Amino acid sequence: MKHEAALSKYSWQDIFTGAQMLFVAFGALVLVPLLTGLNPNVALFTAGVGTLLFQLTTKGKVPVFLASSFAFIAPISFGVAQWGIPATLGGLVAAGFVFMFFAFLVKFNGNNVINRILPPVVTGPIIMVIGLSLAPVAVGMAMGKDSDLPAENYQLIIISMASLVTTLAMAIWAKGFFKLVPIIAGIIVGYTLSCLFGIVSFQPVIDAPWFKVPDFTFPTFQWQAILYMLPIVIAPTIEHVGDIMAISSVTGKDYTREPGLQRTLLGDGLATSTAGFLGGPPCITYAEVIGAVTLTRNFKTRVMTWAAIWAILMSFVGKIGAFLSSIPTVVMGGIMVLLFGSIASVGINILVKHKVDLSVSRNMCIVSLVLVFGIGGMIFDFGSYALQGISLCGILAIVLNLILPHHTKPTNIG
Template sequence: MSDSNLAPTDYNFQVKDCFLGAQMLFVAFGALVLVPLLTGLDPNVALFTAGLGTLVFQIITRGKVPIFLASSFAFIAPIIYGVKTWGIPGTMCGLAAAGVLYMLLSLLVRIQGNDIIKRVLPPVVTGPVIMVIGLILAPVAVYMAMGKTGDGAIVLYPQAKAMTISLLALATTILVSILGKGVFKLIPILCGIVVGYIIALIFGFVDFSGIAKASWFAVPNFVMPEWNLQAIFFIVPIAIAPAIEHFGDVVAIGGVTGKDYLKDPGIQNTMLGDGVATSLASFLGGPPNTTYSEVTGAVALTKVFNPAIMTWAAIAAILLAFVGKLGAILQTIPVPVMGGIMLLLFGAIMVIGLNTLVRSGDDLMEARNLSIVALILIFGIGGMSFSAGQFQLQGIGLAGILGVVLNLVLPHGKKE
């Protein structure tokens, strides 16, 4: 008798969880698909690897943290460069290695404790590295907002109309992020894309021919990595910044739920989960995964702290990955719409790096700190490169390694 009375209650609870999970995916959706659309990867693969990565993360952390993992913005610049230079398979090799770096850092934390990461990768290193990522991408955003390809070589749309679309998409994103209420405040990117898409429709910039050709059910276009040492040395240093951000994300979700996830399940396990999810995504042709602050905001808004909700979000992402027409629809979004969003997005990445330095409280005019920050920025933005035979380091990768080395070898001043 009691079992039959409980059954409907359990069923209703599961249905409720399912809808809550779908809502979490909706919050993450705009940012999740933006990365593959900007970098030339398959958005359906990104959906699949986000869902799979989240499930793997939950297994490794024993289902204790209500976090959703999806496409990382920090890797947009290296993926764009990598796809252009080595193709998608070679780039995936470097991205898989970035996941391995996370795993090594988790092992280091397991052996030495949480403070070892702060000593090796302090804000004076991670802050300017994050800034370099945003600043290097700035020309790509401007070109696309003007209706050109990312390198500015080809004009795709008339500049005046393209800028109208991009600036309206940008304005919408900003206004929703500032004035939005409830769930709308969590999806400013998605709102900006929708408004930009509508204006692009009015201008006749949207081509629907690919949607008709696409089937309803289709296996995502998975791509296996190919060994490429240059891609590894180029991309791995870039993983330093998001690895540090991972600490902040775990602390943030802990602040929302009132639990200390640094101790249980432990930062070593959350970072391991992030690393395995990133490498797994790369082995399927998807972008690296990272913890999504949008979803953390949704958790705070809804007060739903049950990590099982993220299981449903992950399942929803995996199911949507096999809807062929969804990917075709996403591919119809014109370049100026993406460019408008990128103007804010890449600027925000730079500001995050700047804020990392400001919040650290370090005296940037102290000779040691000035040298580290200045050289990271100039080497990264200026495009400094170093090569020896087939080995080559440049841009963000070189700047990241330089910062780590300088932090370890330069003596501290008397004040410090």
């Protein structure tokens, strides 16, 4: 009897801790669908299902929760504008198979194969382009451009900058648990100001039912969208390896060996393809939850199972999706300014951390061309298909890294 009571106690603790983990991931989890036009309730559902698939693939040994990487915001936004949501989802399904391909390479060639194919000189500038390519969009949203919100421009600026400053302050000065939820804090402040300025309509929330099956959207497959989306996986693959190494150092277990990097990559691939099939953003390992694990020292994978269950249950609450959709775009614009800048900073940090010498000609050429092609908007138009953006940068960086000779002579340019 005493044993059963203790078991029940720890089960309830796991349920509560799982809800807390979901809260940590919640802000960034719903930010991606809100910015890209995907359904936030579907994103909750696919994050839960994706996490459960990841746990099955990794034999329940890695305590992480899966949700969408910010690296996918720019390509999904472009894909939706270019080919529509169903075709973009088809590209995301294909992107999941790229994760699986990398898992295959790791299984038969070892963990170092990722670094051989995607060294820092390739991944650094690509991640910088991902962050900077939509910088004008973030600034435009923060300024209220092309907005039909019933407010003066100065009011929209106040809202977006308040969201930005709050997110920035929480990320830098907050302590403990609050340091893990800067995006939620920014949204709360921006949303509150939006209500005070009278630009929020609660009628859709009132009209929405409490129980509602998520509006799943199923993919169509267009080769243009697929080819565009495939190179996007480069950045999340590097992010994934870093996340697994980080959670390994926190728990004291080497997850790159057991269950193995091939299994964790396979889990990301299955979760991403499944999410794409149902209309959700890609699901991969998630830095915010790793931070929560570090803070709470809670290494139980069943906590992540409960977080996944909570996400699935919440996805059937219609009012949640309606409430999230009521958040003005200007609130998100303020947060995006910091968000896209932080992604670019990650790319810079990769170059610095790995001591990529830009006085070496090949390194300078790779980084320079990728940045100019990506930020400048270079397009290779082949008629029925145009190679541009992150896809062009990914292919360009990989090809240049393979064909340019390795030498140590410094460049004379500049």
